[in-house]
Amino acid sequence: MTAAIELNAVEKRFGNVGIIRDLNLSVAQGERHAIIGPNGAGKSTTFNLISGHIRPSSGEVRLNGDVISGLGPFEINRRGLSRSFQVTNVFSRMSVWENVRCAVLWATGHRYAFWKNVDSLPEVRERTSQILDDIHLTHRRDVPAGLLTYAEQRELEIGITIAGGANVVLLDEPTAGMSHAETDRAVALIRRLTEGKTLVIVEHDMSVVFGLADRISVLVYGHIIASGTPEEIRRDPKVKEAYLGEEAH
Amino acid sequence: MNATTTSASNISGKSAGDSLRFYGVWLVGIATLILLPMIFSSGGSLTSFSLIGIAIVFALSYNILLGQTGLLSFGHAVHYGLGGFAACHVMNAVVSHGWPVPLPFIPLFGGLGGLAFAMIIGWVMTKRAGTVFSMISLGIAELVASSSLILRSVFGGESGISTDRTALPKMFGWTFGPQIQVYYLIAFWLVISAIAMYALTRTPLGRISNAVRDNPERVQFIGYDPHVVRYIAFCFAGFFAGVAGGLAAINFEIANAAYLGAIQSGLVLFSTFIGGVAFFFGPILGAILVTYLQLGLTSVTGVWQLYFGIIFIGIVMLSPGGIAGLIMMHRPLARAGTLQTVIPSYVVAAVPTLALACGVILTIESIARTHSGQSSPINLFGVAFTPASPMTWASAAILIVVGFFVARLSWRRVADAWDRAATIARDRGYLA
Ligand SMILES: Nc1ncnc2c1ncn2[C@@H]1O[C@H](COP(=O)(O)OP(=O)(O)OP(=O)(O)O)[C@@H](O)[C@H]1O
Ligand SMILES: [Mg+2]
Numbered sequence: 001m002t003a004a005i006e007l008n009a010v011e012k013r014f015g016n017v018g019i020i021r022d023l024n025l026s027v028a029q030g031e032r033h034a035i036i037g038p039n040g041a042g043k044s045t046t047f048n049l050i051s052g053h054i055r056p057s058s059g060e061v062r063l064n065g066d067v068i069s070g071l072g073p074f075e076i077n078r079r080g081l082s083r084s085f086q087v088t089n090v091f092s093r094m095s096v097w098e099n100v101r102c103a104v105l106w107a108t109g110h111r112y113a114f115w116k117n118v119d120s121l122p123e124v125r126e127r128t129s130q131i132l133d134d135i136h137l138t139h140r141r142d143v144p145a146g147l148l149t150y151a152e153q154r155e156l157e158i159g160i161t162i163a164g165g166a167n168v169v170l171l172d173e174p175t176a177g178m179s180h181a182e183t184d185r186a187v188a189l190i191r192r193l194t195e196g197k198t199l200v201i202v203e204h205d206m207s208v209v210f211g212l213a214d215r216i217s218v219l220v221y222g223h224i225i226a227s228g229t230p231e232e233i234r235r236d237p238k239v240k241e242a243y244l245g246e247e248a249h
Numbered sequence: 250m251n252a253t254t255t256s257a258s259n260i261s262g263k264s265a266g267d268s269l270r271f272y273g274v275w276l277v278g279i280a281t282l283i284l285l286p287m288i289f290s291s292g293g294s295l296t297s298f299s300l301i302g303i304a305i306v307f308a309l310s311y312n313i314l315l316g317q318t319g320l321l322s323f324g325h326a327v328h329y330g331l332g333g334f335a336a337c338h339v340m341n342a343v344v345s346h347g348w349p350v351p352l353p354f355i356p357l358f359g360g361l362g363g364l365a366f367a368m369i370i371g372w373v374m375t376k377r378a379g380t381v382f383s384m385i386s387l388g389i390a391e392l393v394a395s396s397s398l399i400l401r402s403v404f405g406g407e408s409g410i411s412t413d414r415t416a417l418p419k420m421f422g423w424t425f426g427p428q429i430q431v432y433y434l435i436a437f438w439l440v441i442s443a444i445a446m447y448a449l450t451r452t453p454l455g456r457i458s459n460a461v462r463d464n465p466e467r468v469q470f471i472g473y474d475p476h477v478v479r480y481i482a483f484c485f486a487g488f489f490a491g492v493a494g495g496l497a498a499i500n501f502e503i504a505n506a507a508y509l510g511a512i513q514s515g516l517v518l519f520s521t522f523i524g525g526v527a528f529f530f531g532p533i534l535g536a537i538l539v540t541y542l543q544l545g546l547t548s549v550t551g552v553w554q555l556y557f558g559i560i561f562i563g564i565v566m567l568s569p570g571g572i573a574g575l576i577m578m579h580r581p582l583a584r585a586g587t588l589q590t591v592i593p594s595y596v597v598a599a600v601p602t603l604a605l606a607c608g609v610i611l612t613i614e615s616i617a618r619t620h621s622g623q624s625s626p627i628n629l630f631g632v633a634f635t636p637a638s639p640m641t642w643a644s645a646a647i648l649i650v651v652g653f654f655v656a657r658l659s660w661r662r663v664a665d666a667w668d669r670a671a672t673i674a675r676d677r678g679y680l681a
Binding site for chain 2: 051052053056072073074077080082083085089090092093094098101102103111112113114115117118119121143147160161163164243
């Protein structure tokens with residue numbers, strides 16, 4: 001079976017600085033893959049490269065076998081890849097309901113339609129309420145997204161990401177800044193909402209990573225130094241030295 | 250903090266009461282348009298109403314860009330003007346070829362004129378939003394305005410293209426000679442356009458336009474190309490601006506370079522912003538107020554633009570949401586039934602504020618009139634002041650100084666009253 005995501009010898013330079021160096025990564029269909037690494041390692045940059053936010057300086061990115069590097073973010077999204085952002089990135093002046101609904105519109109085939117009443121599209125309404133239910137924000141549906149609490153905004157961020165029903169989901173530090181209880185809730189949410197999908201998650205919280213991931217890749221200075229099951233990663237001496245050692249104090 | 254539960258009860262399916270109120274507002278608006286000329290039937294008011302109607306269509310079209318999509322255009326009058334020219338040319342062609350096109354259809358051609366130009370230049374213009382878009386719009390506006398003076402066969406040079414609306418085929422026996430018939434034609438197109446533009450905000454495109462306004466980056470990650478969204482919105486705005494231009498061409502029986510000039514572009518920005526871009530009815534209020542002020546002020550003062558400037562600065566600074574924003578601020582208070590807490594403080598504050606305004610007006614008029622060598626008295630609420638006389642200066646000084654200090658006190662009272670009302674509203678769950 002072709003991999004859901006495949007990066008082959010991807011490089012990214014900003015000016016003269018090589019941020020991503022010879023990055024090779026393969027994520028199988030239906031796999032839950034975590035990317036870990038120290039601050040500034042290039043994890044978010046990797047997401048930006050995969051999702052079309054920026055273009056690789058060289059190398060190729062494949063989604064379900066097709067080369068997608070060079071495509072725009074919306075083209076990649078239409079092929080079934082969706083991502084969240086490390087820094088909450090929502091439509092702040094619009095209500096929670098509107099936020100999620102906008103994320104549902106393309107996937108339900110309504111695109112740029114200017115001849116349909118958005119309030120009378122049953123499948124849009126059902127899917128939007130379903131997502132709101134899933135992210136526990138039904139009671140906040142009319143609140144402008146900018147007025148939500150931080151944890152609520154993070155949940156909305158996940159909601160927007162999965163609303164389009166993409167099969168490949170990239171989550172960039174979804175639990176960053178959350179309390180323990182909020183983190184547990186968010187992890188349960190992620191687990192449930194990405195059931196049967198391919199998930200790539202960047203996360204600093206090791207309990208989340210080892211609890212959720214089928215496979216883990218360790219990114220250091222823009223290069224993957226190890227990739228394997230949680231057990232393999234835990235035992236890998238390079239990882240211990242480069243990353244887990246400093247994290248575990 | 251149960252504000253959200255109270256107000257969040259319904260959004261997907263509007264309740265019966267809500268939709269009744271919704272249609273009620275539209276029906277009242279339409280009834281007002283029908284009845285207005287019966288109440289105020291003088292020639293002057295008919296002309297004013299006609300101009301206001303045109304200005305409303307124009308301002309609503311502008312808000313498709315500014316309020317809905319977040320595009321600040323400095324050249325929206327280009328589409329208005331081209332719509333006007335298109336309408337004039339079509340009218341003249343209809344007359345000379347004897348085509349069976351009655352006058353009420355002409356604004357459609359104005360719209361197509363505005364749309365055609367939007368479709369041609371829009372793709373390049375809307376590639377980027379923000380400052381880039383604004384600057385390009387300014388450049389295009391200059392370009393079109395200067396071409397309009399060069400391409401004489403199309404734009405008629407200095408004198409413009411004139412036409413005769415009564416020469417077109419009649420409809421329902423109406424010649425559209427009398428202003429009242431023109432008014433109803435404008436009112437008809439106003440209703441159609443307003444409904445269409447409102448409906449546009451309730452479509453998938455309309456919702457995504459808002460999303461593009463808020464966060465064009467994120468839109469790309471939910472499947473949308475913000476460039477396409479901006480382009481389509483731009484085309485709609487161009488179309489309805491063209492309709493407004495077509496109506497103006499019918500009203501004045503002429504289209505000239507002033508239609509597409511910078512002043513016209515500035516005026517529509519001004520109206521829309523003053524009215525409030527965040528609400529659909531904002532530009533309507535703005536267009537009414539600005540047109541009314543423009544017509545009223547030009548006849549009483551030579552420096553009406555100065556007053557426009559002061560009003561604009563005042564609204565931008567005190568109420569960035571415009572008049573509509575100011576009104577809608579009171580909605581939670583009205584719902585919570587605490588409006589009576591603030592209203593009296595407004596009334597109290599209005600008196601010194603008005604005195605202050607009178608003082609400023611006296612000063613401005615004194616300076617303006619003495620400098621332009623005029624000595625006509627300044628008429629303020631029936632009191633005549635001789636420009637720059639000691640008596641006038643003294644009155645102005647007293648009004649300004651006393652007005653200012655009392656106004657400051659009374660506005661502090663307003664703020665206190667607001668706090669009290671808002672606290673109650675918050676307790677009752679109508680305010681977050
Ligand atoms: N657009 C850009 N231009 C220049 N440098 C950039 C750009 N984007 C990222 N970088 C740099 O690339 C490096 C990797 O950044 P990135 O955000 O991918 O790290 P990260 O692994 O996600 O870190 P964190 O854990 O802090 O989120 C950083 O040094 C950053 O400064
Ligand atoms: Mg990051």
